[in-house]
Amino acid sequence: MVSFNKLFTSIFLAIVYASSTSAFAIPSASRHATHGVRVVGRGIKIESFHPASSFETFADGIDHPLAKRADSDIEGATISFVESKLKVASNTIKFRSGFSGEAAKHAYVSQVHDGIPFANAVANIAFNHDNKVVAFGSSFVKPKSIASSKPTIAVEAAISTAENALEGKFNNHPASLEYLVKEDGSVALTHVVQIQNESVGTWYQAFVDAHSGELLSITDFVSKASYLVLPITKEILTQGFETLTDPQDVTASPNGWHSTGTTSTTATDGNNILSYKSSTSSTTSQSSATLNFIYPQTASDAPTTTANVNAARVNAFYVGNTIHDFSYRYGFTEAAHNFQTNNFGKGGSQNDRVTISVQDSAGTNNADFSTPPDGQSGHMRMFLWTRTSPQRDGALENDIVVHEYTHGITNRMTGGGTGRCLQTTEAGGMGEGWSDAMAEWTEHTASAVPDYVMGQYVINSAAGIRTHPYSTSATVNPLRYSSIKTLNEVHNIGEVWANLLHNVYAALVSAHGWSATARTNPSGTEGNIVFLHLFLDALLLQPCNPTFVSARDAWIQADANRYAGANRCILWNAFASRGLGVSASGFNDNTSVPTGC
């Protein structure tokens, strides 16, 4: 729980920090790929640095040094490949995790010194079914200097520095020691501690120099939605509620949605999702085991009436579980670091189902999602929207719930479950884009690909909450890769990526048709199925803190792995149509596609 007993000292120290970190420059687009800037606590600006990632893909694959050895395991193959590829000693490489996905095997390593891993110098590698390397991303560095591996500042002092600067409380998640590469090429030893402030919904991982005591960097586990204020129209809400019976997919949720395997409930409280208001025990609960969650919502009543709160908790529970289930079918499994209380012995870390706080009192006109590492629960907060009277509830607009949960998918599937790999401005921007693209994917009901608008119910405006609808028409949506040059805010950058993906989706559906059973049958050949496979496969392939260019390359490689490159030219043409062609770089458009496309 949050304690307030340090309020006075924290005000004092935060002011000291404000002056010592104010030298950071305002970011320009050239820093999008390597920096993330956040304003924390009482207005302190913290700029975190992430060494640029290289990313290479190898189509049908290349050999790793142990390829000829029948007994080579994923760990040995990974270490030997990284060693030879980067020409570094094997004792500078630490194997972190690995697993076999459907289309490829994935492994994640860190640079290491004196047995202590580097937080922001990592690499990821993928092997296809022929045991060949198909993708390699790396942010390993050649350090100018490395601090001693023996801390001279105690962890307690580091915790108190972080608590003061970030205006929160150490959450007792075990602290660790990690190296952190700084922008000047030197490497600091840091105490890594998690600081939360439950009343304002912040959740950071702080990197405090274990020799100087300075707060050097943070990971922000929260992805916020921020929405444009648009004029309210008088459109009347038309309700689309339906009664669904047994919507759970038992391939993804073997004990259904209300049982962990050891504990069963009759409430919005299960293995994948806990949906509540105010207190985690305040769920929608049935008195008997019939599980009849029928709570009609009355749009003309305030969202806070008992009936409407029940409708919100039930809808959030249903949507969260549905995303869990269909994303599971496409590879967001236990081993790929998903969110479940019980993993049924299938790998990954458990006890991390998503908790959803509906009508959270901490804010209005927004929603957010925190993604800590695998093994700690993801947390979604849904707020009320105040543009209308009565107010509207984000938990009853499915695209918002899907958008938020998808932050959990992208943050967990990029970089091996650390929750640390979408932290630069550019990668964070794509995070927003994937979330909108997933919301769009769930809402298609036919092969037509009309323009897509996000968030029109909560603000009661047909234009929704983004600057443009997502569209195949460059007149309706003129955003291109080069638009990012003048954008700094992650949702605005995300619109560029979501619109690229809208065009990729339209191209795949136009080529391969559309399946109405895509959520439960991922083995079809239709375009919407292909799209979601490549979407999730590419997350696993791309490097930590990807750029638009490396994320695009990961899609192309994902297609090589799963479909032998059958969609290569479709993908290239769609990406190139909005400036992300072969020679696109540094937010300069290029519309060329490879020869033969």
Ligand SMILES: *[C@@H]1O[C@H](CO)[C@@H](O)[C@H](O)[C@H]1NC(C)=O
């Ligand atoms: C959480 O943030 C609020 C608002 O900034 C602040 O008043 C409160 O003291 C913080 N809590 C902790 C534990 O620091």
Ligand SMILES: *[C@@H]1O[C@H](CO)[C@@H](O)[C@H](O)[C@H]1NC(C)=O
């Ligand atoms: C794209 O880049 C290539 C060089 O790789 C150049 O030859 C071509 O003219 C560029 N095309 C466009 C349309 O920008």
Ligand SMILES: [Ca+2]
């Ligand atoms: Ca997990």
Ligand SMILES: [Zn+2]
């Ligand atoms: Zn978001």
